[in-house]
Amino acid sequence: MFASLYNFAHWLTRNREEAEDLVQETYLKALKGFVSFQQGTNFRAWMYRILRNTFLTSRSGLSVKMTVPLDREEDAVGLAADTPEAVLLARADQQMVQGALERLPVQFREVILLCDMEEMSYQEIAGIVGIPIGTVMSRLSRARKSIRELLAEKVRGASK
Amino acid sequence: MTCDWVPKLDLYVDGELFDGELTEMEAHLRACPTCAADALSRLQLKRMTQAAGRRFSPRPEFRLKIAQSINAAKRPPWARRWAPALAAAAALVLVLVPSAVWLQHLRSGQALGELADLHVSTLASANPVDVVSSDRHTVKPWFQGKLPFTFNLPEMQTSPFKLIGGRLTYFQQSPGAQLLFEVGKHQISVFIFQNRAELSGLNSGSSLSRKLAFNTETWAEGGLWYFVLGDASPSDVHDLSELLRSADRS
Ligand SMILES: [Zn+2]
Numbered sequence: 001m002f003a004s005l006y007n008f009a010h011w012l013t014r015n016r017e018e019a020e021d022l023v024q025e026t027y028l029k030a031l032k033g034f035v036s037f038q039q040g041t042n043f044r045a046w047m048y049r050i051l052r053n054t055f056l057t058s059r060s061g062l063s064v065k066m067t068v069p070l071d072r073e074e075d076a077v078g079l080a081a082d083t084p085e086a087v088l089l090a091r092a093d094q095q096m097v098q099g100a101l102e103r104l105p106v107q108f109r110e111v112i113l114l115c116d117m118e119e120m121s122y123q124e125i126a127g128i129v130g131i132p133i134g135t136v137m138s139r140l141s142r143a144r145k146s147i148r149e150l151l152a153e154k155v156r157g158a159s160k
Numbered sequence: 161m162t163c164d165w166v167p168k169l170d171l172y173v174d175g176e177l178f179d180g181e182l183t184e185m186e187a188h189l190r191a192c193p194t195c196a197a198d199a200l201s202r203l204q205l206k207r208m209t210q211a212a213g214r215r216f217s218p219r220p221e222f223r224l225k226i227a228q229s230i231n232a233a234k235r236p237p238w239a240r241r242w243a244p245a246l247a248a249a250a251a252l253v254l255v256l257v258p259s260a261v262w263l264q265h266l267r268s269g270q271a272l273g274e275l276a277d278l279h280v281s282t283l284a285s286a287n288p289v290d291v292v293s294s295d296r297h298t299v300k301p302w303f304q305g306k307l308p309f310t311f312n313l314p315e316m317q318t319s320p321f322k323l324i325g326g327r328l329t330y331f332q333q334s335p336g337a338q339l340l341f342e343v344g345k346h347q348i349s350v351f352i353f354q355n356r357a358e359l360s361g362l363n364s365g366s367s368l369s370r371k372l373a374f375n376t377e378t379w380a381e382g383g384l385w386y387f388v389l390g391d392a393s394p395s396d397v398h399d400l401s402e403l404l405r406s407a408d409r410s
Contacts, residue, residue: 001283002218002223002226002285002286003217003218006216006217006218006222007213007214007215007216007217010215010216011213011215011216016216016219019216020218020219020222023218023222023226024225024226024229027226027229027284028229030280030284031280031281031284042345042346042391043280043283043346043347043391044345047284089201089204089205089208092208094208094211094212097208097209097211097212098212098215101209101212101213112209113209113213115174116206116209116210116213117209117210117213117214119210121175121176122174122176137170137171140170140174141170144170144202144205147205147209148205
């Protein structure tokens with residue numbers, strides 16, 4: 001879990017030093033806050049929640065909150081109807097996907113990473129991020145739509 | 161025309177459809193080639209994101225630093241400096257305090273809290289176990305010569321539990337074994353110590369365990385004392401306990 005927490009922290013902060021500070025603070029908080037650990041929540045999700053809350057109060061976390069506009073997320077569910085094209089995906093490489101993930105606003109990046117990379121359930125993600133499950137779903141579908149669009153751009157650019 | 165099932169394809173790919181809905185979706189995917197192709201490419205994108213996401217690794221120095229700060233955080237700062245003297249003093253107090261009072265102290269929940277702390281700090285540590293293996297034939301011999309007792313481990317293959325490994329631990333100044341198991345995404349620690357009167361006074365059926373954030377079960381058998389603790393469900397903790405007891409009887 002240490003390595004995946006670090007990886008997730010690095011994706012949030014986009015910076016090694018800040019990711020290390022974040023992970024260290026998370027572990028110390030977890031050790032001190034053992035009493036606040038609730039039965040029925042799993043330990044892994046609990047650690048991610050501490051890490052994410054710590055991120056939000058960090059310098060880069062605060063600046064992130066300021067710059068991303070809040071929009072009517074629930075409207076985005078319908079966008080799930082977009083189909084990713086197999087051809088597009090076949091031409092995209094790992095670097096392109098990483099580039100696309102980097103360009104996502106952190107609110108979308110964290111949700112898609114928790115879902116696809118950490119294989120967490122919608123319920124767990126909702127608990128970690130502190131949003132309703134419906135919002136998890138709309139952020140996921142918007143994140144995926146953006147990734148497909150960014151990949152399409154890249155693939156088209158590469159074949160020119 | 162878009163198929164009615166398209167909005168549910170993400171849920172399907174993310175494993176969020178259950179029971180009736182899942183069966184219906186699977187039947188639909190066999191009948192509708194458009195949705196089948198769509199689901200496949202969504203799955204493909206999910207796998208690509210997963211692979212691309214695993215990108216940053218912690219530096220070994222940082223891993224070490226965290227392990228050290230966890231060890232330091234386990235004890236209050238004053239205890240670090242005075243640890244040897246305090247251990248001696250504590251041993252002396254143990255001898256002098258009548259056993260009934262000692263028993264009460266244990267029952268106060270501090271002892272169980274201490275084991276819960278051990279469990280949490282193990283999970284939080286960079287290297288949770290000293291012997292990493294899912295094979296009981298590797299884990300059990302590893303403890304030989306390190307502990308003043310031996311114990312049996314059951315066959316786990318047909319159970320939902322997965323052995324992660326084990327480590328040496330200390331509780332109330334006695335060495336013991338800590339085994340780490342996984343069931344689903346939950347971790348369970350099994351502590352094994354030589355049985356002493358004051359340990360068998362601790363039982364998980366008491367109200368103590370409800371104060372902890374974990375489910376627990378404990379028993380004594382064959383001169384050993386077992387304590388099972390984890391954030392898994394009460395029935396999982398019980399089933400694992402049953403398995404361990406069956407290994408001792410076989
Ligand atoms: Zn269909």
